Structures are given as C-alpha cells and as structure tokens.
Amino acid sequence: MSCKYLDHFYMTIQQTQNDISTNWIETLALEELNMEETGVINFNEHLNPVKLLEESSIELMENLKERFEVYLTKFNEFRGSQSGLIKSFKISNTINDFMLYRNSLKLVVARRSADVLTIGFLSNSGGLFSARLNFEESPTSKIHEIKAHVGAFNKIQWKFNGEDVDIDSLVRHYLTEFIKHSAR
Numbered sequence: 001m002s003c004k005y006l007d008h009f010y011m012t013i014q015q016t017q018n019d020i021s022t023n024w025i026e027t028l029a030l031e032e033l034n035m036e037e038t039g040v041i042n043f044n045e046h047l048n049p050v051k052l053l054e055e056s057s058i059e060l061m062e063n064l065k066e067r068f069e070v071y072l073t074k075f076n077e078f079r080g081s082q083s084g085l086i087k088s089f090k091i092s093n094t095i096n097d098f099m100l101y102r103n104s105l106k107l108v109v110a111r112r113s114a115d116v117l118t119i120g121f122l123s124n125s126g127g128l129f130s131a132r133l134n135f136e137e138s139p140t141s142k143i144h145e146i147k148a149h150v151g152a153f154n155k156i157q158w159k160f161n162g163e164d165v166d167i168d169s170l171v172r173h174y175l176t177e178f179i180k181h182s183a184r
Helices: 003-019 023-038 049-079 167-182
Strands: 087-090 098-102 105-113 116-123 144-150 156-160
Touching: 049 087, 049 098, 049 105, 049 116, 049 144, 049 156, 049 167, 098 167, 105 167, 116 167
Parallel strands: none
Antiparallel strands: 087 098, 098 105, 105 116, 116 144, 144 156
C-alpha cells in the first residue's frame, strides 16, 4: 500500500471517530469497572427505557440551553445597548430547566418528566401561552410539549405533534417568537 493511501485511511478513521459519540461505550466501561470493585452486577440496566429517557432528556435540555445561549449572546451583542437585552436563568431546584427573560416576558423550557419537555411563554400578568405555529394566527393558551418516542433498539426520538424535532429549527422558532413578543 502506498503511504498516501494509508495517510488517507488513517485520516478517515480519525474523522469517523470524531463524528461518532462515544459516551455510551465510556459509560459501559466505567460501569464494568464499578461492577468489578463492588461486586454488584446489573445485566438488564441497558434495557430500561426509563434510564435511557432520563439520560436523553437531560442531554436534549443541555443541547437546547447551549444553542439558546449562543443565539441570545449574539443577539445581545448586535443589539448593543443595555436595554432590551435577553437574560437567561437556570430555574432553581431542577436538573437543567431554564428560562429566558426580557421586558416582562419569560420563555420557560422545562423537563416535565423524563419523556416530556415543555416550552411556553409566561407574562408578568400571569398569562401562559405558546409560540405561534405556521398554521395558527395567534398563540394558544396551551404550552407546547416535546415528547420522546422509544423505537427499535431503544433509539429515542424527540417529537412535536408526531414529527421529529430538529433542535436548530426549534431554537430558531422559539427564540424568534420570544424576541418578537418581548419587543413590545
């Protein structure tokens, strides 16, 4: 084999390793080490959808929070002035719920359970409403729910109204709605 071919081969392997999430295999190795140290064996834990849903919902919330932070930081930088800035807050006594706040409006993103995330607006006047959707002219008083679906081989997909959720599209939609409603 030529050196050029081997270099390309190893670069391809390295790129593939960078693209693949290895968290699950690292956790498996740590659990095995723990098993050897404690003597406690749990052969069925990987089949428990509740544990998988818990991990998946925490990971999704972290991804959402991270993306919202990136965009609101950029928005605040472009906005420039101190007035009208969007602030982000962690909701106390929760794992990773958070809210955005501006001009008496809150966008609350919360884990209601391991398989349901909720997203909704809360005004200081006590009104609770959802973001408008492309087929609605005005918001409804019902908050939106993102629900987990456990598929074959415990693959977890997050869905809204039965459709797969794209995190970037979700963040863009809710942040745009939040900015439009809180500009008043």
